[in-house]
Amino acid sequence: MRFETRMKINDQKLLPKIAAGLINGGIYAQNVRCGKPSCRCAKGELHRGYFYLFRRVKGKLVKTYVPKAEVIEVMQAFEAARDDRKALRKINDAATQTLRVMRAELKAQEGMIKLSGMSHQSNG
Numbered sequence: 620m621r622f623e624t625r626m627k628i629n630d631q632k633l634l635p636k637i638a639a640g641l642i643n644g645g646i647y648a649q650n651v652r653c654g655k656p657s658c659r660c661a662k663g664e665l666h667r668g669y670f671y672l673f674r675r676v677k678g679k680l681v682k683t684y685v686p687k688a689e690v691i692e693v694m695q696a697f698e699a700a701r702d703d704r705k706a707l708r709k710i711n712d713a714a715t716q717t718l719r720v721m722r723a724e725l726k727a728q729e730g731m732i733k734l735s736g737m738s739h740q741s742n743g
Contacts, residue, residue: 644674
């Protein structure tokens with residue numbers, strides 16, 4: 620199943636459909652209890668290898684089961700989202716620096732205009 624066409628799983632919770640939905644969070648392995656009273660996990664030896672996506676949605680922590688077959692794909696989507704955020708930060712930083720330079724140049728030009736206006740007044 621493709622990450623972009625995710626079906627509903629785990630109590631009607633959805634995995635994000637696109638990398639843009641992966642803003643904050645990560646995938647973590649957890650050991651779990653199955654709930655059967657006669658199982659080894661009831662005595663403390665938990666089942667291993669269950670992966671969950673933890674992320675924040677409207678300020679609340681949401682935990683969603685990720686099938687083993689999809690863990691790598693979801694991790695790659697997280698990497699892609701992280702790379703996208705880094706690229707956007709670089710663009711934003713460059714734009715901010717350009718704006719600072721332009722503001723400084725504008726202030727310098729305004730200062731020159733004021734000085735030239737004063738020299739015309741004293742000559743007149």
